[in-house]
Amino acid sequence: MVKRLRRAFFRRSVHEVAPDLIGAVLLVDGVGGRVVEVEAYHHTEPAAHSFGGLTSRNAVMFGPPGYAYVYRSYGIHWCLNFVCEPKGSAAAVLIRALEPTAGLRAMRRRRGTADDRLLCAGPGRLCEALGVTHAHNGMALDRPPFEIFTRAGAVDVVAGPRIGLTKAIDLPWRYGLKGSRFLSKPFAAAVTPAA
DNA sequence: TGCCCGATTAACT
DNA sequence: GTTAATCGGGCAA
Numbered sequence: 001m002v003k004r005l006r007r008a009f010f011r012r013s014v015h016e017v018a019p020d021l022i023g024a025v026l027l028v029d030g031v032g033g034r035v036v037e038v039e040a041y042h043h044t045e046p047a048a049h050s051f052g053g054l055t056s057r058n059a060v061m062f063g064p065p066g067y068a069y070v071y072r073s074y075g076i077h078w079c080l081n082f083v084c085e086p087k088g089s090a091a092a093v094l095i096r097a098l099e100p101t102a103g104l105r106a107m108r109r110r111r112g113t114a115d116d117r118l119l120c121a122g123p124g125r126l127c128e129a130l131g132v133t134h135a136h137n138g139m140a141l142d143r144p145p146f147e148i149f150t151r152a153g154a155v156d157v158v159a160g161p162r163i164g165l166t167k168a169i170d171l172p173w174r175y176g177l178k179g180s181r182f183l184s185k186p187f188a189a190a191v192t193p194a195a
Numbered sequence: 196t197g198c199c200c201g202a203t204t205a206a207c208t
Numbered sequence: 209g210t211t212a213a214t215c216g217g218g219c220a221a
Contacts, residue, residue, distance in 0.1 A: 039202070047202070049217095057217065074203050075215035081202090094202060124203050164202055184203095 005141070005148040007066035014040040014084040014091040019159075019175045021082070021093060023151030028130040029144075031103030033120060034151075035095060036177040037184055039162045041081070043090035046167040050090030060138045061090045068146065070127070070137040077124030080132050082141060096123050096163070096174075099182040106131075122184040160187045 005024070010017055018040040026032045043050035049058040049071065060069040061083055069081040069092050081092040098120035100107055107119045107129040120126040127133070141148055156178035161169060163185060176183050 041202075049202075052218075055217070071202085072214095072216070074201060074213080076213065077203055079202065096202085122203070162202070166201080 001150075002152050003150050005150060007064075007140075007142055009150075010065035010082060010084045010141070011086060012084065014042055014089075014093060015173070017082070017084045018093045018173070019157045021095075022157045022175055022177050023155040025101065025147075025149040025151075026095065026098060026130075027102055027147040028132060028136070029103075030147075031106050031130055033098040033101040034177075035097075036099050036180040036182050037097035038175050039094040039096055040173040040175070041092050041094060045171065047162065047165045047169075047171075048090070048092075050092075054090075058090070061092050063087055063138075066141050068132075068136050068139045068141060070132060070134055072134065073124060078127040078133050079123040080127055080130075080136070094123060095126060097121050097176075097180075097182055097184045098126055098129075099177075099180060100129070117181055121182055125184075158187045 018038050021035050021038050024035045026035055041048040050061045054062050060067055064087040065084050067083045069083050070078055073079045080095045083092050085091040100116055100119045108114055111119050111129050119129045158176050158178045159172045160174050162174045176187055
């Protein structure tokens with residue numbers, strides 16, 4: 001049964017929330033799709049923006065769970081995260097790829113491509129397709145323009161190392177939908193994460 | 196104040 | 209395979 005996600009969903013460990021988001025549906029102003037790839041970040045690990053402590057950029061990460069943390073990447077792109085765990089954990093899940101299902105016309109227009117596989121295959125592309133910008137930083141995930149729904153049934157989730165990092169590169173905190181053609185990159189090995 | 200670099204992408208060779 | 213685009217955070221001075 002598909003249900004709208006409530007804030008309590010995000011209050012759990014980032015390592016529970018991240019795989020549970022695979023297969024969920026994310027919409028921003030009615031545009032979006034099925035989550036097929038995410039990554040987990042936690043302040044105890046040096047790859048996280050929150051590792052060095054509270055700053056103006058990462059302040060939302062240090063707040064309560066269930067809010068959007070949006071940051072500028074490489075001075076060019078926006079990246080969307082969901083803040084998790086009780087306030088102060090400074091943990092978040094980076095949304096890396098969607099299978100587009102709603103608002104295809106709007107996404108193709110924003111992205112300037114008709115190749116549906118590349119509409120949301122990557123954190124920067126996804127934000128461009130959904131129209132996510134710094135204006136969404138700090139917004140609640142259970143209120144408009146966000147709508148997030150649980151997955152309908154069981155899915156095969158695979159895990160592997162995160163993408164594009166120079167620190168903590170070995171932690172297998174990237175989660176994806178097994179076999180999806182909408183991933184930003186394929187998973188090297190099909191390893192099912194521990195429950 | 197200045198410098199370096201990044202949770203990326205697209206367009207190259 | 210490599211590299212430019214582009215800018216705010218973090219740290220050295």
